[in-house]
Amino acid sequence: MTQTVPSFGILLVDDEPAWLRSVSLTLARAGITNILTCSDSREVPGILATRKVRLVLLDLTMPHLPGEALLAQIAERHPEILTIVVSGMNQIETAVRCMRLGAFDYFVKTVEEDRLVTGVLRAIRVLDLERENRAISDRILSSELRHPEAFVDIVTNDRALRAIFCYIEAVAKSRQPLLISGESGVGKELVARAVHTLSGNTGPLVAVNVAGLDDTVFADTLFGHVRGAYTGADQARRGMIEEATDGTLFLDEIGDLSIPSQVKLLRLLQEGEYFPLGSDRPKRLKARIIVATHRDLVAKEKEGAFRRDLYYRLRTHRVLIPPLRERPGDIPLLLDHFLGEAAQALGKKKPTPPRELAQLLCTYDFPGNIRELRAMVYDAVSLHRERILSMETFLKAIGPAGAKRPAAPAPERNLFAGADRLPTFTEAAELLVAEAMQRSGGNQTIAARLLGISQPALSKRLKNRE
Numbered sequence: 001m002t003q004t005v006p007s008f009g010i011l012l013v014d015d016e017p018a019w020l021r022s023v024s025l026t027l028a029r030a031g032i033t034n035i036l037t038c039s040d041s042r043e044v045p046g047i048l049a050t051r052k053v054r055l056v057l058l059d060l061t062m063p064h065l066p067g068e069a070l071l072a073q074i075a076e077r078h079p080e081i082l083t084i085v086v087s088g089m090n091q092i093e094t095a096v097r098c099m100r101l102g103a104f105d106y107f108v109k110t111v112e113e114d115r116l117v118t119g120v121l122r123a124i125r126v127l128d129l130e131r132e133n134r135a136i137s138d139r140i141l142s143s144e145l146r147h148p149e150a151f152v153d154i155v156t157n158d159r160a161l162r163a164i165f166c167y168i169e170a171v172a173k174s175r176q177p178l179l180i181s182g183e184s185g186v187g188k189e190l191v192a193r194a195v196h197t198l199s200g201n202t203g204p205l206v207a208v209n210v211a212g213l214d215d216t217v218f219a220d221t222l223f224g225h226v227r228g229a230y231t232g233a234d235q236a237r238r239g240m241i242e243e244a245t246d247g248t249l250f251l252d253e254i255g256d257l258s259i260p261s262q263v264k265l266l267r268l269l270q271e272g273e274y275f276p277l278g279s280d281r282p283k284r285l286k287a288r289i290i291v292a293t294h295r296d297l298v299a300k301e302k303e304g305a306f307r308r309d310l311y312y313r314l315r316t317h318r319v320l321i322p323p324l325r326e327r328p329g330d331i332p333l334l335l336d337h338f339l340g341e342a343a344q345a346l347g348k349k350k351p352t353p354p355r356e357l358a359q360l361l362c363t364y365d366f367p368g369n370i371r372e373l374r375a376m377v378y379d380a381v382s383l384h385r386e387r388i389l390s391m392e393t394f395l396k397a398i399g400p401a402g403a404k405r406p407a408a409p410a411p412e413r414n415l416f417a418g419a420d421r422l423p424t425f426t427e428a429a430e431l432l433v434a435e436a437m438q439r440s441g442g443n444q445t446i447a448a449r450l451l452g453i454s455q456p457a458l459s460k461r462l463k464n465r466e
Ligand SMILES: Nc1ncnc2c1ncn2[C@@H]1O[C@H](COP(=O)(O)OP(=O)(O)OP(=O)(O)O)[C@@H](O)[C@H]1O
Pocket: 153, 154, 155, 156, 182, 183, 184, 185, 186, 187, 188, 189, 190, 191, 252, 293, 294, 334, 337, 370, 371, 374
């Protein structure tokens, strides 16, 4: 994959062959290669009818079929095509007329090449986003995964996460960045790997943790340097962007990036090129960029610690991975998965978990998410001797009842709506205790956790009932 080669054709129309040649070369230097040229404007309708063109760069002053007439015709017959007018006339009235006729942008031929390239890149981005938007709508309407094999490493049965997989399938081939948010240990890197697999990119996935990198180290790591760029730079070094050529560059902990490095990253995304340290020859970005963070970027942006323009650029495509406590249905699946994995890694037979273990784990809020659950299971399996796994390690790891439990969400419906008489406090407490004991299969430790009280307090209540 190349960052700027569009999947559609770009048609240049001008009666001057020299201009066609020069603009083709300028765009090719910027990595845009899917270009068609036409020096006779009368041929344009035929080309548009037969070739997959989505962007036209159009001169205004041409014999036979003048630019403005052609512009109006394209806007009417091919609303899916964007037209950029590139004219020799520096007249505001002409520009306004062209915009009214439906031009996407207007450039005067004497402008610097860079500005024209930026305008073309902007149009490509708009067209890409339109196409991706359509793909996302289609995928959301049909909730079947087309490539479930890309997600085999992500154990889940959660509906929210499976909807995220559908979205990921829709945006995996995009050239735009993808932002993956979610608490620490929820599986953001696994998701990035799935996107990379689905992208079909032939290059590698290169992961860089950018937390704590100072600005110079950040630039050196990403952009590389030429020999002699600074004292001690005895050898040239390829940056990670180059290592990820035709693949994916995964920047983890993006929320911890310093402001100067944020500026560099934004420029890279906007211009699609960068300079290795000590070099004045730009290199093209030829990797898809995926970023991840466990931070709240909106909050960071509000407090001035994250640039708004970069945030908006990064969030073009974004997913929020829900924490484990919001998908308790995954706990038994993950428990089983990690028991097998740990047993194999430690050369033991897979232990049988006690029936109540998954229930116990569902009472815990897992601040470290799946990584924490995995570590707990490995710990338990390494200490394990009997056939049935002991709950001791888990009980120790999750601490006393109620210690880490977040406030329970308010019930969505009024539980007492149909009751003529409200239960008294004592009656309600008894009902709750009975329900918790039933759900925990009679295990007081688990029932106490479900109720948010200590096990001795529950035991006392049970005794009082007898
Ligand atoms: N759904 C899952 N199924 C199986 N393993 C998972 C799942 N989610 C996470 N893991 C495992 O949990 C650990 C943490 O996952 P990962 O490194 O992807 O999290 P992260 O969100 O990127 O964390 P951080 O924010 O700390 O970088 C890894 O060992 C990963 O393989």
